[in-house]
Amino acid sequence: MSEQLLKLEPPFRSTEPYDPETRERLDRDAKDILARYPQPRSALLPMLHLVQAEDGYVTGRGIDFCAETLGITPAQVTGVATFYTQYKREPVGDYHVGVCINTLCAVMGGDQIWNELSEHLGVGHDESTEDGTVSLERIECNAACDFAPVMTVNWEFFDNMTPEKAKRLVDDLRAGKQVLPSRGPNTLCTWKQASRVLAGFDDGLAHEGVQAGTESLRGLDLARERGWTAPAADTGRAAPDEPVKPEEITDPPPNEPGKPIGGDVKPGSQEGRNQ
Amino acid sequence: MTTLTPVLTRNWDQPDSFTLAGYEREGGYTALRKALAMEPDAIVQTVKDSGLRGRGGAGFPTGMKWGFLPPDSPNPRYLVVNADESEPGTCKDIPLMMANPHVLVEGVIISSFAIKSNHAFIYVRGEVLHVIRRLQQAVRDAYAAGYLGKDILGSGYDLELVVHTGAGAYICGEETALLDSLEGYRGQPRLKPPFPAVAGLYGGPTVINNVESIASVPSIVANGADWFTSMGTEKSAGFGIFSLSGHVTKPGQYEAPLGITLRELLDMAGGVRGGRKLKFWTPGGSSTPLFTEEHLDVPLDFESVGAAGSMLGTRALQIFDDTVCVVRAVLRWSEFYAHESCGKCTPCREGTYWYKQLLKRLEAGQGSEEDLDTLLDLSDNILGRSFCALGDGATSPVVSSIKLFRDEYIRHFEQGGCPFDPAKSTLWGGAAV
Numbered sequence: 001m002s003e004q005l006l007k008l009e010p011p012f013r014s015t016e017p018y019d020p021e022t023r024e025r026l027d028r029d030a031k032d033i034l035a036r037y038p039q040p041r042s043a044l045l046p047m048l049h050l051v052q053a054e055d056g057y058v059t060g061r062g063i064d065f066c067a068e069t070l071g072i073t074p075a076q077v078t079g080v081a082t083f084y085t086q087y088k089r090e091p092v093g094d095y096h097v098g099v100c101i102n103t104l105c106a107v108m109g110g111d112q113i114w115n116e117l118s119e120h121l122g123v124g125h126d127e128s129t130e131d132g133t134v135s136l137e138r139i140e141c142n143a144a145c146d147f148a149p150v151m152t153v154n155w156e157f158f159d160n161m162t163p164e165k166a167k168r169l170v171d172d173l174r175a176g177k178q179v180l181p182s183r184g185p186n187t188l189c190t191w192k193q194a195s196r197v198l199a200g201f202d203d204g205l206a207h208e209g210v211q212a213g214t215e216s217l218r219g220l221d222l223a224r225e226r227g228w229t230a231p232a233a234d235t236g237r238a239a240p241d242e243p244v245k246p247e248e249i250t251d252p253p254p255n256e257p258g259k260p261i262g263g264d265v266k267p268g269s270q271e272g273r274n275q
Numbered sequence: 276m277t278t279l280t281p282v283l284t285r286n287w288d289q290p291d292s293f294t295l296a297g298y299e300r301e302g303g304y305t306a307l308r309k310a311l312a313m314e315p316d317a318i319v320q321t322v323k324d325s326g327l328r329g330r331g332g333a334g335f336p337t338g339m340k341w342g343f344l345p346p347d348s349p350n351p352r353y354l355v356v357n358a359d360e361s362e363p364g365t366c367k368d369i370p371l372m373m374a375n376p377h378v379l380v381e382g383v384i385i386s387s388f389a390i391k392s393n394h395a396f397i398y399v400r401g402e403v404l405h406v407i408r409r410l411q412q413a414v415r416d417a418y419a420a421g422y423l424g425k426d427i428l429g430s431g432y433d434l435e436l437v438v439h440t441g442a443g444a445y446i447c448g449e450e451t452a453l454l455d456s457l458e459g460y461r462g463q464p465r466l467k468p469p470f471p472a473v474a475g476l477y478g479g480p481t482v483i484n485n486v487e488s489i490a491s492v493p494s495i496v497a498n499g500a501d502w503f504t505s506m507g508t509e510k511s512a513g514f515g516i517f518s519l520s521g522h523v524t525k526p527g528q529y530e531a532p533l534g535i536t537l538r539e540l541l542d543m544a545g546g547v548r549g550g551r552k553l554k555f556w557t558p559g560g561s562s563t564p565l566f567t568e569e570h571l572d573v574p575l576d577f578e579s580v581g582a583a584g585s586m587l588g589t590r591a592l593q594i595f596d597d598t599v600c601v602v603r604a605v606l607r608w609s610e611f612y613a614h615e616s617c618g619k620c621t622p623c624r625e626g627t628y629w630y631k632q633l634l635k636r637l638e639a640g641q642g643s644e645e646d647l648d649t650l651l652d653l654s655d656n657i658l659g660r661s662f663c664a665l666g667d668g669a670t671s672p673v674v675s676s677i678k679l680f681r682d683e684y685i686r687h688f689e690q691g692g693c694p695f696d697p698a699k700s701t702l703w704g705g706a707a708v
Contacts, residue, residue: 036437038351038394039477044459045442049401070459083461083617084442086401098402102363103561103607104521104593109701140445140611142402143360143369145520145593146527149702155404162703183373184405197408198401198440206412209405211292216370218527219517220287222543223279230280230514231505233498 015060023065026054030069033200040070044080046199048087053196057088086198093128093135094190095173098152099166102141108148109162114138116163121170133174146215147182154194156181159213184209277535279543280506280514282494283487284530287374293409295416298377304422306493310385311430313496318389322492324500326512331357331448331485332559332588334511334577337492341390341482343472350479352392355457356383358399358410358486359441359448362560363611364591367516368486370528372399373406375490376413380436382489384422385496387434390482394435398453401441410438445615449663450483452617463619464663487516507533511576515590521556522548522596522700534579537592538571551596555679559588561608562668564675565601585675598704600695601680602687605672606634612669623666626657630673637684640692647677647684 018026029050033043044066051062058081067074081087099114100106118136121129128135144150147159151166158169159182172179179188185208189197197203223229291297298304310318323338344352356379360368372379379397387395397414399407414436417423425433439457446452447462454476456462475481491513495503504512511533517540520526524545531540537556547553555565558575564585566573573583580587595604613627633650636642654670661667677684686694698704 036439039458041459042439042457045456046440048442049440080459080461084401084444086441086443101607102611103604104364106607107595107599107604107697107700108521109703111697112701139402140614141361141363141365143366143400145364145366145591146518148520148526152402155402157403157405160702181405185408194404197404197411198442200411200438200440202411202415203408206405206408207294211290212287212370212374215525215527216284216374217288218525218544219279219529219531220281220284222529223281224288226278228278228280230282230285231502233502 015064017061018054018065022054026050026065027069029199029201030065034069036200041072044070044072044077045084048077048081048084049195049199052088053192053199056091056192088126090126091128091132092126092191093133094192095133095153095170095188096135096137096191097170097173098137098139098142098155100140100142100144100148100150100152101138104145105141105148105150110149113149113151113161113163113166117166117170120167129174131174134170146218147213153179153181154189154191155198156184156188156194158182159215181209183213277532277539279529279531281530282514283371283375283378283490283516284528287370292374293376293413295377295413295420298375298381302497303377303493304381304420306497307381307384307422308428310388310496311428311432315389315391318385318496321500322389322495325495325503326500326507326510327488327491327495327503328511328577329485330487330491330515330589332362332562332586334587337484337488340472340484341386343470344390344480344482345473348473348480350477351394352390353476353479353481354383354387354390354392354395355453355476355481355483356395356397356486356489357448357450357453357483358397359445359453360486360589361400361445361448362562362589362591363608364518364520364557364560364593365589366518366520366591367528367589369403369406371486371490371516373409376409377417378490378493379410379486380413380417380422382492383436384417384427384434385492386482386484386489387436388432392482393433395437396457396476397436397438398447398457399438399440400447401443407438407440414438444617445611446617446663446665449665452663453483454481461617463617464665466662508574508576508578510578511587517575517590517592519544519592519594521594522551522553522599523594524548533587534574534576536572536574537566540575540592541571541594547594547596549596551598553594554597554599555595555601555604555676557588557591557593557672558585560591560668561593561611562586562664562671563588564671565679567679585671596700598695598699600638600693600697601676601683602634602638603693603695603697605676606631606638608672609634609669612665616665616669620661620663620666622657622660623669626653626666627669629653630669634673637687638693640687640690642684642688644685644688647681651677 066077151158185205286292327337328334447456451465452462471481609630657666
């Protein structure tokens with residue numbers, strides 16, 4: 001019982017303040033976040049993501065920083081931080097691995113993946129390996145049911161998983177080998193880097209990776225094959241007043257339209273990206 | 276025979292579909308130019324005439340929702356897009372925003388202009404990192420192209436659009452919980468009335484719409500209300516993305532007119548895997564009462580699904596074949612609702628906890644027939660007794676499964692355990708007939 005009570009307290013209620021340089025940087029970022037909203041309190045969720053980008057989890061000093069910046073009490077910040085599952089009260093691994101155990105994924109094999117993976121790593125829900133590289137979480141539906149069973153690493157999608165693929169994935173992560181998501185960029189960022197994107201800061205990777213997985217395209221592929229389209233417009237699609245000129249387009253396509261993405265990776269497929 | 280009607284998904288097979296250039300090549304942002312030359316009220320009328328109904332589950336007419344904003348409120352108006360897609364089985368908005376974020380951005384600009392709002396938000400769930408990157412990039416590109424910001428395309432209209440990332444809470448898909456979360460609080464539902472149209476974000480008049488609803492607006496403005504109503508049924512107009520998942524040969528996204536049947540969709544998707552028998556399915560996510568083989572020909576529109584005893588919801592068609600134990604499925608959904616109940620209302624908080632305990636016992640074969648009556652009694656005490664619909668949704672799988680599969684519950688405790696082998700249900704279980 002006393003052990004359980006102890007666990008309720010964050011192990012590192014690190015209230016030691018940030019060094020002045022770090023604090024200055026955080027203040028600048030916080031200013032950016034605050035500028036997005038008509039009212040300052042709305043900045044709290046992104047600021048908590050920012051704290052995780054700095055400390056890896058919601059630390060005591062992170063809570064103090066949010067409270068000071070927004071003019072609210074640390075208790076108010078803590079009340080919010082403990083409501084949302086993505087805010088962690090203890091450090092997680094550099095690679096936070098989620099296994100979907102909601103009904104459909106569980107039935108399709110998520111339960112078996114979870115059991116085998118948890119045994120393979122020797123860690124349970126919300127626990128990290130001793131080397132601090134990998135932590136595990138039983139996640140709820142992640143809106144990718146057509147790719148079941150689904151896993152995530154630092155909130156990137158790993159689709160159509162099996163127990164073998166899952167174990168290889170965490171082994172590779174622990175060995176420092178490159179691991180790529182099924183629908184995501186050409187690098188896998190760390191937990192802290194991912195948290196910074198969640199706080200609303202650009203990491204320049206939006207243009208990487210497939211536009212859609214194979215499953216997402218099933219209906220469209222069939223429609224193309226059978227010549228099915230939506231009805232033609234009753235008035236015709238309005239022409240733009242001033243058509244966009246090619247030189248005005250600042251955003252070149254990452255690949256030539258209609259041509260497959262380069263390399264030996266089949267768009268949307270797990271194969272070849274998770275070896 | 277119903278055929279597919281790709282509109283929102285039409286450009287998804289282009290490798291650059293998510294870029295501004297890729298979207299504009301397919302006619303993107305032409306509807307915006309047309310809209311900016313229209314009277315805002317005329318756009319609201321067009322959306323009303325189209326019969327577009329909310330694609331987030333409840334099916335409330337979108338144009339009518341816009342019309343509820345009080346004309347004379349001194350507070351600023353807001354448009355908030357609900358991109359917190361988390362209902363089990365629902366997986367349409369996430370691929371939409373990954374492949375075609377600009378159609379949502381264009382929809383936001385047109386819709387905000389129509390309701391005379393100068394500040395819009397997209398509240399996206401936090402567990403979908405690459406989708407968040409794509410949305411943020413699309414918004415940045417739209418600003419750079421002059422589609423957002425001050426004096427959009429010289430029209431004199433200003434709009435700020437912010438992508439706001441959630442932090443892991445299913446309840447934030449409930450519109451008033453979403454507002455609390457966006458204001459920086461715990462995401463807990465508010466008592467209605469007042470409805471958000473009157474007192475929403477920061478107390479101002481607010482419209483909250485689902486991603487797919489807003490993404491449908493550019494095509495309606497470009498092609499006209501008649502074009503939209505030429506698809507679907509009289510009361511459920513237009514197209515929608517149907518998401519097939521589970522024990523189906525080709526799971527995926529199928530964009531079709533409302534009113535298509537599961538029989539037609541299954542036929543397109545290669546049928547139930549391995550030629551096995553369909554056991555049960557959800558028409559619109561786990562919060563909608565289960566259907567069986569008997570319901571294969573129910574037109575998937577709001578009225579027909581409702582008349583057959585369920586709800587169209589988000590067209591999240593989760594397919595379960597005869598290898599699956601319904602008690603296990605319902606237990607897992609109940610564990611989900613217990614985990615996600617925000618704790619504000621007692622019937623939902625305690626009721627979902629009780630569900631979990633009772634169903635665990637039943638699945639392990641240690642329950643009794645009395646437990647089934649307790650579950651039904653408990654359901655009566657949850658349904659309609661909380662601020663929001665989370666608890667109501669939790670009762671759907673429980674009540675419908677007892678009604679449809681009472682014998683299977685009984686077999687569990689008669690036999691002293693689950694009669695099914697979970698290994699056979701897996702993707703690799705090879706459960707051919």
